[in-house]
Amino acid sequence: MLQAIRDKVTGWIAYGIIFLISIPFALWGVNSYFGTGEAITAATVNGDEISIRQFDQAYSNYRQRLIQLFGGAIPEALGTESVIRAQVLEQLIEETALRQYIEQRRYRISDEALAQRIRDMNEFKIDDQFDAEIYNAQLRSVGLSPVAFEQQLRLSASMEQFQNALRATSFVTPASRKQYANLQNQTRKIRSLKYRLDPSSVQVEDAEVEQYYRENPGRYRTAEQVKIDFVEVGLEKIKQNIVVDEADVEARYQEGLSSYTTPEYREASHILIQINDETDEATALATINGLRDRIENGESFADLAQEFSEDPVSAAEGGSLGEIGRGEMVPTFESALFALQVDELSEPVKTAFGWHLILVKSITGGEVQSFDSVRSALADEIKTELAEVQIYELVEGLANLAYEQPDSLQPAADQLGFKVQTSDWFDRANGTGIASDARVRQVAFSDEILEQGLNSEAIELDSEHVVFVRVNERKPAQALPLDEVRDQVKAELIRQKLAETSLQAGVAALARLNAGETLEDIAADWSVAITDHGFVKRNQEQLDASILQKSFTMAKPDQGLVYDGLATANGEYALVELSAVISNDAELDPGIVEGLQRSIGGAEYQAALGYLGSRAEVVKTPLDEIEDTYSF
Numbered sequence: 001m002l003q004a005i006r007d008k009v010t011g012w013i014a015y016g017i018i019f020l021i022s023i024p025f026a027l028w029g030v031n032s033y034f035g036t037g038e039a040i041t042a043a044t045v046n047g048d049e050i051s052i053r054q055f056d057q058a059y060s061n062y063r064q065r066l067i068q069l070f071g072g073a074i075p076e077a078l079g080t081e082s083v084i085r086a087q088v089l090e091q092l093i094e095e096t097a098l099r100q101y102i103e104q105r106r107y108r109i110s111d112e113a114l115a116q117r118i119r120d121m122n123e124f125k126i127d128d129q130f131d132a133e134i135y136n137a138q139l140r141s142v143g144l145s146p147v148a149f150e151q152q153l154r155l156s157a158s159m160e161q162f163q164n165a166l167r168a169t170s171f172v173t174p175a176s177r178k179q180y181a182n183l184q185n186q187t188r189k190i191r192s193l194k195y196r197l198d199p200s201s202v203q204v205e206d207a208e209v210e211q212y213y214r215e216n217p218g219r220y221r222t223a224e225q226v227k228i229d230f231v232e233v234g235l236e237k238i239k240q241n242i243v244v245d246e247a248d249v250e251a252r253y254q255e256g257l258s259s260y261t262t263p264e265y266r267e268a269s270h271i272l273i274q275i276n277d278e279t280d281e282a283t284a285l286a287t288i289n290g291l292r293d294r295i296e297n298g299e300s301f302a303d304l305a306q307e308f309s310e311d312p313v314s315a316a317e318g319g320s321l322g323e324i325g326r327g328e329m330v331p332t333f334e335s336a337l338f339a340l341q342v343d344e345l346s347e348p349v350k351t352a353f354g355w356h357l358i359l360v361k362s363i364t365g366g367e368v369q370s371f372d373s374v375r376s377a378l379a380d381e382i383k384t385e386l387a388e389v390q391i392y393e394l395v396e397g398l399a400n401l402a403y404e405q406p407d408s409l410q411p412a413a414d415q416l417g418f419k420v421q422t423s424d425w426f427d428r429a430n431g432t433g434i435a436s437d438a439r440v441r442q443v444a445f446s447d448e449i450l451e452q453g454l455n456s457e458a459i460e461l462d463s464e465h466v467v468f469v470r471v472n473e474r475k476p477a478q479a480l481p482l483d484e485v486r487d488q489v490k491a492e493l494i495r496q497k498l499a500e501t502s503l504q505a506g507v508a509a510l511a512r513l514n515a516g517e518t519l520e521d522i523a524a525d526w527s528v529a530i531t532d533h534g535f536v537k538r539n540q541e542q543l544d545a546s547i548l549q550k551s552f553t554m555a556k557p558d559q560g561l562v563y564d565g566l567a568t569a570n571g572e573y574a575l576v577e578l579s580a581v582i583s584n585d586a587e588l589d590p591g592i593v594e595g596l597q598r599s600i601g602g603a604e605y606q607a608a609l610g611y612l613g614s615r616a617e618v619v620k621t622p623l624d625e626i627e628d629t630y631s632f
Contacts, residue, residue, distance in 0.1 A: 306318055
């Protein structure tokens with residue numbers, strides 16, 4: 001969010017704290033701090049309760065992450081909501097057992113390390129510095145005391161210690177590296193053949209279409225849709241209503257004048273007469289004055305510098321120092337140098353090195369951008385700063401008013417001078433306008449907004465754009481008339497028949513190959529060409545991924561050829577012939593070895609979680625009882 005918002009405390013910002021105090025690799029949270037106890041618990045682990053609220057929050061967080069990961073909708077392949085809830089509960093049980101284990105084994109984080117971890121959290125900083133006031137305010141906003149927060153952070157750090165210890169001590173044996181390299185670098189010589197049936201040859205009767213439509217009502221329905229009312233708070237819109245005084249713009253220009261000035265460089269030469277044990281200050285000054293008189297009378301500065309200057313480097317160059325910018329010379333020398341004009345000779349200048357004469361040969365840079373040329377940019381800069389303050393106050397005000405009057409956004413909008421807008425219809429996966437953002441769709445279809453009819457909390461769309469939403473209208477999913485989807489149903493039946501026919505033909509052909517016939521025999525019967533892929537790698541491009549994957553699951557051919565087949569996603573059947581396997585156990589790239597080690601460490605950690613969970617005394621409340629008692 002905007003820096004101005006980051007520097008303040010609001011309810012919606014404070015949700016970040018809940019994430020901060022959760023274990024990075026787990027679903028465990030601190031939600032037991034909120035609210036009162038429930039009549040039943042989701043589970044007990046060795047006597048420790050997992051509350052319904054903890055379970056509900058963990059499930060909600062996990063589900064939202066899945067929605068974000070898959071672009072707005074959870075794939076059916078991941079299972080039903082009940083399956084996901086069961087997975088979340090098992091994870092909570094394992095993590096509770098882990099918490100008990102690390103407490104028993106006295107894993108600890110020092111007070112110094114804990115304090116440093118808190119100071120490093122960006123949520124508690126202003127201008128990149130930890131701020132105790134923000135720290136306490138952020139914790140209050142989520143109902144936590146510093147003691148409770150620090151206890152939970154200690155627990156989180158202790159769990160990280162356990163996980164990091166497992167990962168740090170995992171290793172890959174030389175034999176495992178060799179075996180992995182052998183498999184990773186392996187190449188296989190394959191040919192393939194696909195059975196293709198012309199879709200026009202498949203006949204589908206109207207009765208079949210009608211029967212399939214009746215038997216699969218859920219496949220031909222409109223998606224549930226909603227319209228939402230929304231109020232937008234955007235930095236650019238706020239800036240449009242801000243008028244900046246010309247005097248303020250000019251003052252900003254004067255304050256930053258140096259930033260509108262190009263660096264100035266002066267090409268200069270000098271003559272130095274040192275002050276040392278052999279030459280006192282008066283003698284050095286007399287010498288330098290004499291040289292100045294000679295230059296004023298027409299003698300060459302460069303010639304005199306070569307003859308008399310005691311700067312051994314520049315003397316050989318006629319006293320030339322090249323181009324000099326500010327800050328490169330001692331202050332007295334620099335002051336005299338930048339006070340001169342081109343071809344002007346200085347009065348004697350004393351530094352710690354001795355007495356100098358300075359001659360400026362040329363001046364470059366130093367140009368100042370005019371006020372008119374930067375006026376617009378400065379005005380916009382001031383507007384942005386003022387708008388950042390206003391946007392915080394407006395978002396906070398809207399959040400409070402929307403919470404206090406949760407059944408409408410209009411009172412909050414009227415009080416703060418905003419317009420309530422209404423979106424077009426959209427579903428969970430697609431939308432236009434404000435609903436083109438997956439975060440808006442996700443919130444709109446959440447239980448609090450869709451089922452309970454509440455106003456949303458602030459949704460941060462980008463660093464300068466916040467929106468509040470509520471449901472305006474809801475259109476439930478409806479069955480589409482057969483006439484509208486007849487072609488779709490027919491296409492689905494044709495695809496199924498193609499797949500069934502291809503599968504039958506492929507299985508029969510595979511049996512013939514295993515009985516001794518050749519791929520050429522099958523190709524002749526199917527009237528299709530064989531594709532010779534040659535030797536392929538596991539990551540081979542421009543090759544059907546399913547065929548490639550199948551080829552690397554086939555047994556190595558001891559003698560002769562090995563055959564296998566698979567139904568492809570487009571309804572075809574592919575036969576695969578494997579004729580040779582070449583292994584290569586060359587040394588793996590260090591990055592791959594590190595990846596293997598991390599994978600092994602992760603697997604060991606998951607195994608440890610599973611072991612601790614399996615040996616714990618667990619009592620679970622049946623999910624259907626939880627779902628009947630509490631809405632999710």
